Amino acid sequence: xxxxHTHIQEILTSGRExxxxxxxxxxxxxxxxxxxxxxxxxxxxxxxxxxxxKSDVPAEExxxxxxxxxxxxxxxxxxxxxxxxxxxxxxxxxxNYRVVSFADPFPITANQSEPFLxxxxxxxxxxxxxxxxxxxxxxxxxxxxxxxxxNAFFEVTPPILTTNACEGGTTLFSxxxxxxxxxxxxxxxxxxxxxxxxxxxxxxxxxxxxxEKSRTPRHLTEYWHMEAEEAWxxxxxxxxxxEELVSAIASAVAxxxxxxxxxxGRSAGELKAIEPPFERITYTRAVEILNGKGxxxxxxxxxxxxEERLLTEEFEKPLFVTSYPKxxxxxxxKDNEEDTRTYKCADMLAPEGFGEIIGGSExxxxxxxxxxxxxxxxISMEPYRWYLDLRKYGSVTHSGFGMGIERVVRWLCRLxxxxxxxxxxxxxxxxxx
Ligand code: NSS
Numbered sequence: 001x002x003x004x005h006t007h008i009q010e011i012l013t014s015g016r017e018x019x020x021x022x023x024x025x026x027x028x029x030x031x032x033x034x035x036x037x038x039x040x041x042x043x044x045x046x047x048x049x050x051x052x053x054k055s056d057v058p059a060e061e062x063x064x065x066x067x068x069x070x071x072x073x074x075x076x077x078x079x080x081x082x083x084x085x086x087x088x089x090x091x092x093x094x095x096n097y098r099v100v101s102f103a104d105p106f107p108i109t110a111n112q113s114e115p116f117l118x119x120x121x122x123x124x125x126x127x128x129x130x131x132x133x134x135x136x137x138x139x140x141x142x143x144x145x146x147x148x149x150x151n152a153f154f155e156v157t158p159p160i161l162t163t164n165a166c167e168g169g170t171t172l173f174s175x176x177x178x179x180x181x182x183x184x185x186x187x188x189x190x191x192x193x194x195x196x197x198x199x200x201x202x203x204x205x206x207x208x209x210x211x212e213k214s215r216t217p218r219h220l221t222e223y224w225h226m227e228a229e230e231a232w233x234x235x236x237x238x239x240x241x242x243e244e245l246v247s248a249i250a251s252a253v254a255x256x257x258x259x260x261x262x263x264x265g266r267s268a269g270e271l272k273a274i275e276p277p278f279e280r281i282t283y284t285r286a287v288e289i290l291n292g293k294g295x296x297x298x299x300x301x302x303x304x305x306x307e308e309r310l311l312t313e314e315f316e317k318p319l320f321v322t323s324y325p326k327x328x329x330x331x332x333x334k335d336n337e338e339d340t341r342t343y344k345c346a347d348m349l350a351p352e353g354f355g356e357i358i359g360g361s362e363x364x365x366x367x368x369x370x371x372x373x374x375x376x377x378x379i380s381m382e383p384y385r386w387y388l389d390l391r392k393y394g395s396v397t398h399s400g401f402g403m404g405i406e407r408v409v410r411w412l413c414r415l416x417x418x419x420x421x422x423x424x425x426x427x428x429x430x431x432x433x
Contacts, residue, residue, distance in 0.1 A: 008045050011023070024074065026074070027039055036053050039074070049083070061098065072102050106123070119433070143252025147248040156202045156203070163180075167210075203227065220425060221428060225402050229400035238360050238400065239360070255272075278319060283325065313352070333364060345362070358402065371388065
């Protein structure tokens with residue numbers, strides 16, 4: 001069935017004065033004065049003022065327009081007229097105005113508390129800012145997928161229910177799987193490693209779960225994780241892939257979401273400038289830089305939010321920190337022959353203190369080394385038999401990484417808190433709505 005309705009943005013850009021259009025959407029603002037109602041309608045593309053004169057429409061339609069509160073859904077038909085005072089420079093002179101559903105008084109008004117807004121998240125996501133973020137997130141995902149496809153990666157579907165603790169036992173959500181202990185996945189990495197042996201280059205977008213009690217502006221308990229794994233690629237090659245991917249994502253957002261970026265106070269030009277190469281420094285150098293800035297770090301200390309902010313404050317592009325001490329990272333990473341205290345790994349830190357957006361490494365291919373580390377760290381071998389098997393049957397150099405989609409969205413949209421990078425955030429204190 002052909003759609004007889006036109007999206008608002010299309011009407012505004014057509015600028016065809018005198019043309020008749022039908023639109024449908026929700027009342028964004030409304031005011032009435034006697035014989036005239038100004039009803040600003042929004043759809044997913046934008047807003048337009050609809051002017052309803054008592055003399056132009058059937059009587060019951062006029063009284064419907066007068067009664068309808070914001071967020072009522074409407075269909076209306078009207079003639080396009082230039083009006084400099086209206087948003088977008090045009091208005092619709094309404095000929096027909098049908099209220100599809102009269103809304104109750106909308107609970108969300110100006111200056112409401114954060115907890116109230118979060119309790120009403122199902123309604124809050126209609127706001128212009130939230131809508132802009134959701135559209136930008138879509139472009140992040142789309143831009144990433146396009147880059148992977150252009151670079152011969154296969155999209156694959158690893159499981160979410162697992163018995164593996166890829167990123168250590170402390171942040172696992174556990175569940176009973178028909179009487180057996182199982183977990184929600186923290187990372188698809190190990191399954192992706194297995195799939196590289198068939199497909200060589202793979203990526204997956206999955207929800208990942210972290211039972212992190214830390215209430216920070218960059219932690220969710222459920223987030224979308226885009227992970228890639230590449231056979232025949234070392235840590236240096238892995239970093240090249242990451243910087244190209246992130247640049248392609250920024251460029252996709254810059255070219256497709258100019259308007260949404262503006263709503264969030266961000267310019268497309270800033271994102272266009274995020275091009276390879278990104279700077280690379282070792283963890284050891286990072287500690288020196290930080291101590292030069294007045295910190296008192298010991299080699300081996302973890303880099304927290306404040307440290308990441310200090311490291312990236314002068315940068316406009318992300319920064320790689322490489323070769324972390326072994327005690328800070330997971331057991332599956334490859335030994336670094338250049339500094340045996342460290343692994344061949346890298347975290348990508350977003351500029352302006354937005355912090356880590358990617359964690360990646362070359363993977364250990366030596367069966368004995370993996371077993372030794374697992375023994376040292378008291379990791380039970382049983383759930384990992386299949387993972388260790390991969391080292392017995394044609395193991396090759398391989399690397400991979402995981403990118404937190406909401407971390408990337410938070411940075412690109414310059415959001416104060418990661419919860420605004422996802423429509424229904426999950427944090428230690430929130431699982432409703
Ligand atoms: O723990 S990571 O640093 N690394 C991994 O999970 C690897 N197994 C990935 C891989 O090599 N395939 O997490 C990767 C990224 C990290 O850089 C963040 O961007 C994001 O996942 N991440 C999170 N985002 C939001 N909330 C939380 N809690 C979170 N934890 C990690």
